[in-house]
Amino acid sequence: xxxxxxxxxxxxxxxxxxxxxxxxxxxxxxxxxxxxxxxxxxxxxxxxxxxxxxxxxxxxxxxxxxxxxxxxxxxxxxxxxxxxxxxxxxxxxxxxxxxxxxxxxxxxxxxxxxxxxxxxxxxxxxxxxxxxxxxxxxxxxxxxxxxxxxxxxxxxxxxxxxxxxxxxxxxxxxxxxxxxxxxxxxxxxxxxxxxxxxxxxxxxxxxxxxxxxxxxxxxxxxxxxxxxxxxxxxxxxxxxxxxxxxxxxxxxxxxxxxxxxxxxxxxxxxxxxxxxxx
Amino acid sequence: xxxxxxxxxxxxxxxxxxxxxxxxxxxxxxxxxxxxxxxxxxxxxxxxxxxxxxxxxxxxxxxxxxxxxxxxxxxxxxxxxxxxxxxxxxxxxxxxxxxxxxxxxxxxxxxxxxxxxxxxxxxxxxxxxxxxxxxxxxxxxxxxxxxxxxxxxxxxxxxxxxxxxxxxxxxxxxxxxxxxxxxxxxxxxxxxxxxxxxxxxxxxxxxxxxxxxxxxxxxxxxxxxxxxxxxxxxxxxxxxxxxxxxxxxxxxxxxxxxxxxxxxxxxxxxxxxxxxxxxxxxxxxxx
Numbered sequence: 299x300x301x302x303x304x305x306x307x308x309x310x311x312x313x314x315x316x317x318x319x320x321x322x323x324x325x326x327x328x329x330x331x332x333x334x335x336x337x338x339x340x341x342x343x344x345x346x347x348x349x350x351x352x353x354x355x356x357x358x359x360x361x362x363x364x365x366x367x368x369x370x371x372x373x374x375x376x377x378x379x380x381x382x383x384x385x386x387x388x389x390x391x392x393x394x395x396x397x398x399x400x401x402x403x404x405x406x407x408x409x410x411x412x413x414x415x416x417x418x419x420x421x422x423x424x425x426x427x428x429x430x431x432x433x434x435x436x437x438x439x440x441x442x443x444x445x446x447x448x449x450x451x452x453x454x455x456x457x458x459x460x461x462x463x464x465x466x467x468x469x470x471x472x473x474x475x476x477x478x479x480x481x482x483x484x485x486x487x488x489x490x491x492x493x494x495x496x497x498x499x500x501x502x503x504x505x506x507x508x509x510x511x512x513x514x515x516x517x518x519x520x521x522x523x524x525x526x527x528x529x530x531x532x533x534x535x536x537x538x539x540x541x542x543x544x545x546x547x548x549x550x551x552x553x554x555x556x557x558x559x560x561x562x563x564x565x566x567x568x569x570x571x572x573x574x575x576x
Numbered sequence: 577x578x579x580x581x582x583x584x585x586x587x588x589x590x591x592x593x594x595x596x597x598x599x600x601x602x603x604x605x606x607x608x609x610x611x612x613x614x615x616x617x618x619x620x621x622x623x624x625x626x627x628x629x630x631x632x633x634x635x636x637x638x639x640x641x642x643x644x645x646x647x648x649x650x651x652x653x654x655x656x657x658x659x660x661x662x663x664x665x666x667x668x669x670x671x672x673x674x675x676x677x678x679x680x681x682x683x684x685x686x687x688x689x690x691x692x693x694x695x696x697x698x699x700x701x702x703x704x705x706x707x708x709x710x711x712x713x714x715x716x717x718x719x720x721x722x723x724x725x726x727x728x729x730x731x732x733x734x735x736x737x738x739x740x741x742x743x744x745x746x747x748x749x750x751x752x753x754x755x756x757x758x759x760x761x762x763x764x765x766x767x768x769x770x771x772x773x774x775x776x777x778x779x780x781x782x783x784x785x786x787x788x789x790x791x792x793x794x795x796x797x798x799x800x801x802x803x804x805x806x807x808x809x810x811x812x813x814x815x816x817x818x819x820x821x822x823x824x825x826x827x828x829x830x831x832x833x834x835x836x837x838x839x840x841x842x843x844x845x846x847x848x849x850x851x852x853x854x855x856x857x858x859x860x861x862x863x
Contacts, residue, residue: 391855461732467734489657490664491696556668561700575714575730 327501332574366462421445428509428541436507438545446505449512453569456515460576473572480565481505488558493551500546504562507542512536515573527574535570537564600765608666637838649756663695663767670781671697678775681809685775686768686816693767698774702746705777705784712784713848719790720850745840746774756829762820776806780844787849795849801840808835 308493405413421444458470481504488495514534517525525538542562551558652659674697676690712796714730721728750766750773757764783802787795802843 353580462729465732468736472732472735476832479650487659487664487696487700488660491659492665553669557666557696559669561703564700564704564707569711571711571714575718 326523331480345502353522375472417444421448424506425509428506429537439499440501441496441502442499443502443505446477446481446502446508449505450474451506452510452512453515453573454475456512456519457572457576460519469576473569476568478504484561484565487561488546488551491551491558493553494548495556503545504542507538507545510537510541510568511566511573514570515576518573518576523572531570531574534573535566538566538570542566578791601849608837621849625793643827655669665692666694666696670694674771674775675701675778678778679805681805681812685772685809685813689768689771693765693771695767695774697768698746698777701777701781702742703856705780706735706742708781708784709742709844709848710735712788713738715788716790719788721799724788734848741840741843741847746770746777749773749836753829753833756832758781759822760825760829762817764817772810776810779806779809784844795845798848799841799845803837807834838840854861 301371322369348364353387409419420442424438424445454470454473454477458466461469481501482497484504485497485500486494488500511531511534514527517530521527521530543559637820658694673695674685674688674694677685711735747830750769753773754764754766754769762770781801783798788796790796811830814830814833817827820831
């Protein structure tokens with residue numbers, strides 16, 4: 299519980315590996331202990347493989363200086379004063395994570411379309427997960443803000459197009475504010491109540507779970523009848539709440555669960571209402 | 577940009593227990609544990625870290641977030657989120673009890689709060705009132721439009737106005753009352769004042785919902801009930817504070833409080849529950 303601060307700002311994933319490095323550095327020769335471990339990790343794999351058509355000068359020596367240079371800098375950073383370094387480890391830890399992420403898939407020589415499509419496919423997989431929240435729950439744990447932005451913009455544009463002529467800008471602003479401020483406030487509220495949630499994960503989940511409502515708002519462009527839109531909005535509201543509850547269920551709020559969940563309902567309800575009356 | 581394989585290292589928050597065991601397994605020295613905390617006061621936080629852990633390990637059910645939040649709030653800097661956790665240290669039952677006590681003001685509210693006023697109630701009750709006002713006023717307008725035979729399109733400025741009016745009443749007015757009473761030496765508590773004003777808004781939720789009924793007399797009666805109950809609630813609980821000032825000044829502040837309260841009630845009536853006749857005159861010349 300007390301550690302939830304550190305856990306939330308993403309330096310903790312790096313912390314174990316960091317601690318390991320610090321630990322081993324202080325007692326062992328870093329070159330002996332770290333090289334095998336580092337060579338197993340995928341992040342430096344490209345360095346070890348000689349380029350095709352290029353012969354290494356001396357097969358025994360040439361990979362080593364490269365690798366040790368790499369390690370040297372990182373172990374330098376790790377061992378240069380344990381206190382200050384671990385304190386400021388947020389940025390460094392993130393850097394390590396990004397380095398790992400970047401090299402997990404080789405994205406250097408792929409076409410741009412492939413890069414964009416991969417992100418879109420990611421968003422698509424998460425949307426599918428929201429619509430049918432039965433399979434892999436953890437897919438929404440690697441958060442992104444593209445999906446929420448997409449939901450928010452779609453909703454804002456659809457609703458502002460349907461608003462009165464002199465209120466279009468205000469409607470757009472309100473939807474935009476409600477979606478972003480709403481998800482932020484709901485998350486901060488859960489944190490203040492003592493729940494274990496990560497800020498961006500929660501914002502991501504709340505944003506993605508708008509998807510049923512976004513679908514209904516698009517449908518209601520062509521369906522003016524209130525008798526069809528009312529049940530549709532009700533179903534979408536229930537769906538969105540249910541999906542987001544499923545993802546956020548493990549926030550450990552014991553006997554104040556209702557206090558954390560209520561703002562979430564309020565958030566989806568007001569958006570569902572605006573879709574209904576627009 | 578987001579690849580599950582890479583980010584899997586980041587999903588820490590949910591399996592806290594795993595992570596905690598990992599951290600302990602790696603045999604941190606005391607200096608390592610202390611450095612894990614980003615705040616300045618390393619010694620105190622590292623000292624309090626191990627205490628909740630053992631209960632958290634056994635089963636998460638034993639773990640009591642309220643107590644932990646209280647412990648956590650000690651020695652936090654004012655700009656961190658954890659500092660404000662102590663204002664949100666309430667359970668569901670407590671909040672419901674306070675809402676109920678504010679709607680039916682027969683007990684002393686400060687006793688109901690038991691010396692721990694919260695900000696959860698004021699903030700979320702105010703926000704709820706804003707949204708309820710928007711929802712009911714759009715229903716009222718659509719009923720008016722239906723009765724007048726015109727088509728209805730919603731007015732987003734109702735939302736803007738509701739936000740301005742309610743947040744002003746819930747946060748600015750208590751701040752002003754607090755400032756005034758403080759100036760005249762009544763020793764008020766800002767948190768209590770905010771709680772008082774926030775929970776006093778509870779009655780407007782049922783009143784707004786019931787004001788959908790398109791009968792003018794019923795709306796006025798509801799408005800009177802709402803304003804009366806919350807007014808009695810406010811004055812009754814503010815009186816002990818006000819009575820510490822001189823009689824003349826206490827009277828003036830009391831009148832101002834009642835004036836603000838009446839103004840809110842009238843604004844709600846004419847802005848959100850306007851009857852058909854106030855809508856009709858602009859439509860009359862055209863017919």
